[in-house]
Amino acid sequence: MSLLSGLPLQFSIDVSSLLNVVWLGSIFVFFIYGQRLQMYLIANDISRALNRLKIMRDKSRKEAIDYFTSSGKVTGDPTQRIDEFLDYVTIMPVDMDPRGVVEKVQHITNTRDERVRAEVSQIIPNLDPTKVSVAENILEIATSLNQIHKIVRHYYLLGKKTNSYMLLFQLQMIMPMVLQEADALVNAVDTFKLGQPVGDGIGPVIASRYMQNLPKQVVGKDTVMTVGEYKGRTLYVLKAEGPMGYVGEPGVAIQKLIEEMKVPLNAIIMVDAALKLEGEKTGEIAEGVGAAIGGIGVDKFKIEEVSSTHKIPVYAILVKQSILEAITVMRKEIAEASDKVQVLINRVIEEKTKEGDKVLLAGIGNTLGVGQ
Template identity: 30%
Template sequence: MPLGILSAGGNNLLTQIYQIMMILSFLIFPALIIFGPKLMVWQVDRKMKDALLDLESYKDATEAMFLEKLTSEPKPGLKDKMHSLKNFQMSAPTQLDPAGMVQKLEHVLDTSEAKFDRFVRNHADTEDEEELADLTMAFKGVMGTNQIYKVMNHFRQLIKKTQNFQMVGLVNMMMPIYKEIAEAQKDATRAFINQAPTGDGIGPLVAAKLIESEEEPEEIAEDVISSEETIDGNTVHVVKSRGPGARLGKYGDAVETLAEENDLEAVITVDAAGKFEGEETGSVYEGVGVMMGGSGVEKTKIEEAATDHNVPLEGVVIKQAPPEASKPMKKEIYEAYHEAVDKVNEIVGEYDGEVAVVGVGNTCGVGNTRSDVAGVHNRLRKFWKEYEEQEEEDVSYQGMMGVMPGGDSAQMEELKKNILWNMPR
């Protein structure tokens, strides 16, 4: 067959294929416009359904752990009261008149703490103050996992009803964040029930390691103790939450009292801090300012006291991912106390005079003195074994919360008020 005929036949075939593809594209393009968003909504709905199953399991497991520890013989009304508090709502003070905002917020937070405490005391089998403190903190995990489940279910129902595919990208980003927070709160509840220190307890642990005095530390503010120690010839006022129950306490009032009664040369806060992906868990660094998270009330009060008395604010941070702060303390975090104590001593040595060292964080499972925390690692060994059996390194998605689209939406703000400010860590 002549070459020209083959060439002509090939061109005709290519032309026909091209024409068929053009026709198909004209048919497929409108179909994608019509059915594409519906397909995306369907895919996200399937993913959200699976995520809700996980969130529901976290919620149920957290509630079961709490109830088992709370009482063996439930009193009448427990189920109804718990259902009401699980759906707890907190209305933050108005910012229309910012004067006294810190005091207003503190009052609202104190009221919520008192409400949880009354519930636990009214229904718990135990009267031990340390166990009651642990149970009160554990209930926040019950509340948190329930609230997260409700928020995620809200988004699922909203997408299904409105078929709004623009929300698909936002929800895709939110799902791993919410699952991470819920799982961390479940693990935090488990830690409180077992009186095991969480990652956030590294600050109080460092403080306890500095308290060697044989005298019982003095309570100088609500749920906060202080002990006068001597380090390198300097008088050091070591401050931490009263343990070993799960407490935080009024650090701001404690520092204000110390600043008024003593000639402080510096205030050193020691706390857990969020790490970047790529940073090693348990890394210890120095800083300036008040190393403290939370609602900002205690941090503001410390800053005001330091400013009024012209006291420098130093800091030591132990880096960890946000979920690690809520979960039982990892071995890398526990062992970091050695370096953190050395770093605190080094900073103390830079001053000639009295210094306050504040171990910031939840003091669950962390006693008040060096001798009290000598066996802390024994309560953590079973958790360390579990961590070793995990095949993959934890990846934290919470760093996306501040930069993701909709990070300041009404739903996110509601989550922050009702969960993150009261989040057990």
């Protein structure tokens, strides 16, 4: 009897000991192999994201090939030419001695842009300029996605190869943002194919309102300007030439206007789209001072240089939007902001300049689907 009554007690002691052993063992295992296990989970996570990037890259490549093929004017099979172009690289100039680096960057980016346009025109000759510009934009999207995929794959494989936990960890941390940008690029292809205005085109949309029924003159590559009048002031308005998907050269145009054409400007007003911070509403308007222009920095530098040399105040009006909204079809909230921006521009002209002054209004952004 005493033997039987002792059995359960004996059993419970055994289970408890076993659990203790397992518990201590697992602590030991996690202590030794925990980082390796975490690295395995992180690598799996990045691998899944990399697959998504690969799907996006392939989709944009296919869209580019389809667009070229469906243009009806393609000479031969464009697949090989497009594939070659996806790996096209632009080598930025050395900046150890920063003197004159902006001119060098401008020269290189101009050469690249001319090469892209020439390449597209060779694949699809005799196509109208709007479709050529759309093809250029689609090709640039496919090239960007190819680059993103290649860079992420490089760091993923390097991290795995060198067992670098920190490298993989950092890559995993930035992956949501990388995927968000890649997603925006993929979504942009449809908008570009249909030639619809993008969110970034809000600057050109507003500028076009001041250019109606006025003679246009070319003042830079893909950049047009009108000269009009607003409440006794001479109003110069410039934007990229639409409805093609161009951004133009506003920096060069403003420099030309002031230094070559000798126009003594009293104020420059720049309207552009700006990336909103999380929590800000799409279509919100921000007013300020300074050159409102993105890109690689060449145009911004030129505008800052010429305006500071000639002591011309630069006023900025920004329309807030996300990266996705900036490169996909213009949302209603952004389009509706144009009326408020127009009121704001008129107020700035009236308050900051006087009758007889010369004012420049620059609509900055991609002008796809926006004429003048």
